[in-house]
Amino acid sequence: MIYHQAIVVGGGMAGLRVAIEAGAQVDTALISLVHPVRSHSGAAQGGINASLGNAEGGKDDNWESHAFDTVKGSDYLADQNAAEILTKEAPERIFELEHWGVPFSRTEEGKIAQRPFGGAGFPRTCYAADKTGHVIMHTLFEQAVKRKIKVCPEWMALALVVEDGACRGVIALELITGRVEAFKAEAVILATGGAGRIYGHSTNGMIVTGSGMAIAYQAGMPLKDMEFIQFHPTSLYGTNILVTEGARGEGGYIVNNRGERFMQRYAPQAMELAPRDIVARAIQTEIEEGRGFEDAYVHLDLRHLGRERILERLPGIRDICMDFAGVDPIEKPIPIQPGQHYTMGGIDCNEAGETELRGLFAAGECACVTAHGANRLGGNSLLETVVFGKRAGEKAAQFVRGKEGAQAGDGAVLEALEKVRGKIAGLMEAEGGENHSAIRAQMKEMMTEKVGIFREEKAMTQALGRIKELQERYRRAQLTYKGNKFNLDLARCLELEGMLEVAEVIVSGAIARRESRGSHYRLDYRERDDENWLKHTIARRTPQGPQLSYRDVVITRWKPEARKY
């Protein structure tokens, strides 16, 4: 058994920011499925929002305006107090990152450069070319090194330890050795990222599987607003690697097979820079109505920006297009289609990262505070990782200090450890004959097809039935490799169990929500229905499946109104 006062699970931007904060006050260790610098935050391209007013045309920006854009973008499902905190604390967090060494791109006066992003009233997205996530995450890791925070890379958390209404630690598998160990702690902070890979056609890295959400859910924690899945309008046709919104922020056009900038029919004011849900649906509609190419994609055209601007502002995008699609955007338009991108929902927690369970906290994409509501604005989720990461770290440390001396016994921890060891031993011996990779592939395809950009009752009900079938088959999953060392077969099989459960929560919430709001678009209920549905979905695990209840949205100053761009 390993003991630290605080254990952070996840080494992306949220986990690192939590660890830096908690580590300053209490003994903290960070465990992560991959080495922190491999985390998915590093793939973020476009930028991070704060109303600094550094850009030409951004002088009148302020946090209230940022908060309003966030609330409006969320289709009024964001808790407005959370949106206020997110935006009010943004400048301070950005300057802190800059002081820690983040190499932001610069304006002529040497300030942090900012670009326009979708759904934003002012250019407020701070960036480092199109590698913003990469540079921030490396900087946060550097700060963790500087502070000598203990990092345990390549440990996969599998279960939480719960005793007497408190979290006592986490059970994890060391990938390299196959060792299963208990990490006992006074506080556990989950920062495990989104759940994108439950879908096919996802911009997310292959390790983004919702495993933190799953282990919280399995430990009895509710998941909130899980039916809200963001589809990014522009992912590269073929691999679905993201082409940042920054490409449109810099002035890129989206055109169909008739050469028409069709956004003028969907969002005549904002055009290509309308919020993501609107642009994604527009593209999908064009493709489905025969105005795409090969019935699968449309074009993102950057050619008019010119070579120099593309090389300066979007060098990473150019590399991606050339490496993965064989297209040089300086010379040819980029084939793009919508792809799953972000999980708005997550582990239910408050603005301090506290969950229902004492000693359990959550931060980053796996958490749902909720500042993004039904649709997250680009540039707001990197912001969330640092604003709410800091807050969760602070609160967790405060919690640990408050209970100093009152260490619980080891009984529950050892029991949980034995349970997980037994489960793995069982899997190793199982001979049901089912290939879990096939189950995973079917789940992904089905989620994209039936619970995707356009939704309706019938298809989703089928989807729910299919998930139950897949769960049934999962019980007969059989491993082909039974060794301990670096057993990807085992790790991926364990991961799938949680993915199926999270998928079930997504579908259940989506079927129940009979309205269209933000990313959740129902062909059978096309309008937003504030009277009945201005509320959060709370899903709790029961043996029969998720049990749904609802909670009011916090409204402080902005009355819901129609969302026009």
Added chain:
Amino acid sequence: MAEPAKSSLKVFRFDPDRDREPHFDTFEVPQREGLTVLEALFDILETQDGSLAFRYACRGAVCGSCAMYINGAYRLACQTQVAAFSSGELTVGPMPHFPVIKDLAVDMTEFFRKYERIMPFLVAQSAPPEKERVQTPEAREAIDEMVDCILCGCCYSSCPTVWTDKEYLGPAALTKAYRFLADSRDEAAGERLSIVAGGDGIWRCHTIFNCAEACPKRINPTWSIQQLKRKSALRRLSSWLIRSST
């Protein structure tokens, strides 16, 4: 229906706890347009051999997990198209000169230990201003290349000095050191230079450019190392001048 065309992958296999020596297994993987080496490895893992070990995360050439030695060159498996090698077999091995954990996954502990030795973080002595520290676009451009590093280890694996000199800091750590030295906001030049100019640092580099050739992000560590050598020489010279003039 005709069988889809297949590509043949010869994959390095080794479990140091079980095998006396490494061997190669050959797998046939269905070909399709855009198939990357990483996807081919997944095909093998999922349908043919669940014991295969390799690292992955982003699949978009940004995380540095999947660096391997593919047909005699350092590459990111996720960035490499199988079809790029139309003739014959594809040979996939781990990055050489790293200890193998299993198959294609190598032990990078030493690599990261050396990274930590060069103080890989911005050091500013002066108190931070209320807002951002000012940095001109030109000053920012000076570190453009180095901040791209994804710590994949290719350069380190390719460096003959690393092979023979266990404590040599190596091209990645030195590139990181230069990233901070060249950052107009950093104020620890002296300390950092004395680390990199110490016995395990820059003066061991023979300017062979292996590392520059190996880097999948087109970074040139040799160049950074040369800049460090220049700065270090200048510093020695100026401290000598100061001493001899007083």
